[in-house]
Amino acid sequence: MSVKEVRRILNNLPNTDKLYVGDFPGEVNHKIGIDPEEKFITLLIYASNPNQCTYAQGGGKYLLIQYDVPCTIYDSNGVKSNENYTILKLKSRDKDVEDYFIELCTLLLQRLGNSPNLEEVKLEYEKLESIFIKLSKISKESIIGVWGELFLIETSDDPEYFIDCWHKNPKDLFDFNNGADRIEVKTTTQKRRSHSFELKQLAQIPGSKTLIASIQTIEIDTGVSILNLINSIKSKVNTIYFEKLIDKTFDVLGDKIQDSFDTYYDYTVAKGNLKYFDSESIPKPDSIPIEVTDVKFTVLLEKVKDFDKRKSSNNLFEKLPG
Secondary structure (H helix, E strand, C coil): CCHHHHHHHHHCCCCCCCCEEEECCCCCCCEEEECCCCCCEEEEECCCCCCCCCCCCEECCCEEEEEEEEEEEECCCCCEEEEEEEEEEECCCCHHHHHHHHHHHHHHHHHHCCCCCHHHHHHHHHHHHHHHCCCCCCCHHHHHHHHHHHHHHHHCCCHHHHHHHECCCCCCCCCEECCCCEEEEEEECCCCCEEEEEHHHHCCCCCCCEEEEEEECCEEEEEECHHHHHHHHHCCCCHHHHHHHHHHHHHHHCCCCHHHHHCCECHHHHHHCEEEEEHHHCCCCCCCCCCCCCCEEEEECCCCCCCCHHHCCCCCHHHCCC
16 A cells, blocks of 8 residues: 555545545555545544444544544445544644655554454554644654654664664664664765764773764755655665654654654765775864763764775674665
8 A cells, every 4th residue: 555545545535525435455444544534544444343332532632533423425426424433533634744744654554454343443543643642743863863763774784683773762872773883874965064963872882883874964845744745764764663663753753743844855965975984093182081971972983994894794883775
């Protein structure tokens, strides 16, 4: 299933005061349509135990759910039918948010199957709601940071392995960690290869190596967004790993994600300006008094020798792009 397939179904439905629906791609019982009053995308989920619901409607800023509702629906040919459905409605007309909603609905229905019971529907909805509660605003610095991390996953030789190694907490010291070695991704739109570090990120760890992946790119209207990268990764991993990618993306972005859908960076420039540096080779302040903590500084890397990952037999580093 692709978002384009669902869009095609929605675009072919009549625009009237009645609820016209189509079969959700790949599903027999579940329907997708447009709310005739507010023009919101609406998912109709069929449950195997209608008329047994004790759940109240729920939702938040972006979602509304109503359980076991008697519905009068029409197919694209105008054929009328009556059935009970659980209605899941997206309360946004933002195209990128709609596309994300469709992607998540696909995962939800894959887990539910054709005839779930209402208890299963409620459990899966709560997972979906927890994601949409996090929709908010995000700083450009956070957007480009996550963009760089997803870029590294998308261009790597083994995206599933990198998803496993990707951190969940944005406050983690390193972006990728396989339990032995680490990668910290630094992405910038500056013309000079300049990045900020915490001293702890460059500290030598016995028996371990840390690489800095340095990415230079530019922001352009015709570039690639975080959502574009996620969709590209989707084609390279199985469903379990795609779900894990979605979960980790929202965990990393925290409660601030929506602006990331509308920010685009030059993929080609990033690919041509990706370099790696051994953390031990990066200049750093020394003779820091033990009482001084949380030391942060900026380093210009243009004169620092880069690391040739082709000479590495390290399991994490050899899967890197480039």
